[in-house]
Amino acid sequence: MLKRFLKKSLTIGFCLVVLGAGVGVYMARPMLPKEPKVLIEKGMTLKEISTRLEQQGIVRNRWLFMMYAYGLRKQNSLKAGEYLFEKPVTPFTVLDYLSRGISQVIKVLIIEGWTLQQITDYLGDLPFKEPNFKQEFLRLSKDLEGYLFPNTYHLISETQPSEALKIFTTEFQKNYQKALQELNVSPTLSQNQIITLASVIEKETGTETERPLIASVFYNRLAKKMPLQSDPTVIYGLKNFDGNIRKADLSNPHPYNTYVHAGLPPGPICNPGLNSIRAALKPEQTNFLYFVSKQDGTHYFSSTVAEHAEAVRLFQIKGSP
Numbered sequence: 004m005l006k007r008f009l010k011k012s013l014t015i016g017f018c019l020v021v022l023g024a025g026v027g028v029y030m031a032r033p034m035l036p037k038e039p040k041v042l043i044e045k046g047m048t049l050k051e052i053s054t055r056l057e058q059q060g061i062v063r064n065r066w067l068f069m070m071y072a073y074g075l076r077k078q079n080s081l082k083a084g085e086y087l088f089e090k091p092v093t094p095f096t097v098l099d100y101l102s103r104g105i106s107q108v109i110k111v112l113i114i115e116g117w118t119l120q121q122i123t124d125y126l127g128d129l130p131f132k133e134p135n136f137k138q139e140f141l142r143l144s145k146d147l148e149g150y151l152f153p154n155t156y157h158l159i160s161e162t163q164p165s166e167a168l169k170i171f172t173t174e175f176q177k178n179y180q181k182a183l184q185e186l187n188v189s190p191t192l193s194q195n196q197i198i199t200l201a202s203v204i205e206k207e208t209g210t211e212t213e214r215p216l217i218a219s220v221f222y223n224r225l226a227k228k229m230p231l232q233s234d235p236t237v238i239y240g241l242k243n244f245d246g247n248i249r250k251a252d253l254s255n256p257h258p259y260n261t262y263v264h265a266g267l268p269p270g271p272i273c274n275p276g277l278n279s280i281r282a283a284l285k286p287e288q289t290n291f292l293y294f295v296s297k298q299d300g301t302h303y304f305s306s307t308v309a310e311h312a313e314a315v316r317l318f319q320i321k322g323s324p
Contacts, residue, residue, distance in 0.1 A: 033091035036061040040108060040157065043101065045083040049073075052081055052101070062094045071095070077102045084108075087159050105132075111156040113171070115276035116205045118239070119148045122274065126167070132160050140164035149198040149271025150175045182280050190284055195270065201283035202271035203261075206235035207294075210301055214279055218286035220294055220304065229292065231261035239272035295319060 037060030043052055049072055053065035062068045071094065072078045082104035088097065100106045109129050113122055123144070127137030143164055144151065151168075152175035158167060179194070190197055204217045224231055238244050240257035253260070259268040275283075293311035294302040297318045305311040 032063075033093045034060070034063060035091045036088045039089045040085065040087050042085050043081065043083050047081075047083070049078045049081065056097065061088055061092065061097055068094050068098070072098055087157060106159045106161060108157050109160055109162075111158055111167075113151060113153045113156070113274065115153040115279070116209075116273045117153065118273050119144060119151065122151055130160060131158075131162060133163055136164055140168065143168050147172065149195075149202050149274055151274045152178055153274055153276045178277050179280060182277060182284055185281070186284055192283075196267055197280065197283045198275065199267050199269075199271045201275035201279040202273045203231070203233050203236060203268070204282050205275035205279040206239075206273055207233060208302065211278055213302060214282035215285065215287035216289065216291065216304055217294065217302075218282040219289040220291045222286050223290065223292050225266065227292070228265060230263075230265050231267070233261045236261040236268045236272055239268070 039061075041055060041059050041061060043055075047055075049069055050065070053062070053068045053072075056062045056068065057065040069078075072081070075098070077098060081098075081101040084104060085108040086100060086106050087108045088100075088106070107130075109131065111126070111129065113125075117125070119141075123137055123141045126140055129136075133139070147168070151171040154174055156170060156174075158170070179198075183190070192200065200218065200221060203221065204214050207217050208214060221231055221233075234248055236259045237252055237255065238248060240259035241252060241255065253262045256263050258264065259272060261268060289304070290306040291304040293305040293308075293314075295305075295311065295314045295318055297303050303314040303318060305314055
């Protein structure tokens with residue numbers, strides 16, 4: 004009887020050891036997810052979470068994942084949120100991240116025309132783990148106005164300022180090269196000059212079809228050595244701008260004022276989108292030297308001073324409330 008009991012116990016013990024070893028091997032094997040972003044909704048059970056992880060290829064076997072979660076008593080501690088697993092990951096790491104609520108996805112939306120300061124302020128309000136994210140990002144990006152590409156990004160909460168900056172600038176280079184490849188000839192301006200001009204175009208109009216026309220005005224003015232006379236360049240260099248540009252502002256000698264200084268400003272005044280970059284690389288061929296707002300989001304373009312003066316009278320003076 005004792006002999007039979009010992010034999011049965013040894014068999015059960017051996018099976019448990021094998022099973023434990025199998026679970027251990029399973030939990031240590033990394034897997035590249037098929038769908039790296041997963042949403043864990045509030046109220047989901049461990050079985051529902053495990054099934055979703057298996058369906059998205061983040062874990063191989065939902066039952067073993069559940070067994071391990073129960074074994075570590077974490078079956079009730081998995082936190083809701085959106086998680087991102089872009090690299091090969093082990094079930095152990097997945098369980099650890101979900102139980103601690105780390106690596107949650109943060110949606111980052113950089114708007115076309117935002118300045119470096121606006122982007123920094125926006126990022127500073129997002130739930131990144133790094134407590135000094137805003138200050139560090141601003142320090143690292145102080146010379147990168149114009150090169151933080153406007154787009155929608157998905158970053159994890161552990162993203163460091165340097166990593167976010169690399170993502171934004173890499174996206175810029177990818178899109179800039181894409182725009183360059185669309186040209187039949189090499190641009191006459193340097194990359195920094197192109198992005199500077201694109202940033203001014205971005206601030207001058209939100210109408211896609213007008214951007215190549217705005218670009219043509221600036222190219223024509225540069226060719227004739229005329230000042231660009233762009234209000235957004237004046238605004239960029241003003242401290243504490245209250246939303247109203249005044250006559251005195253137009254004569255402010257700060258370096259970005261294109262009423263006072265000829266040529267392009269010393270650098271970008273915002274972070275332009277792809278269409279503004281395209282316009283700066285390939286402007287419309289026109290004789291236009293002037294444009295004035297029609298007060299409806301579009302502009303009237305002119306080739307002569309007299310025509311421009313009439314347009315100002317019609318749309319700005321006569322059309323004023």
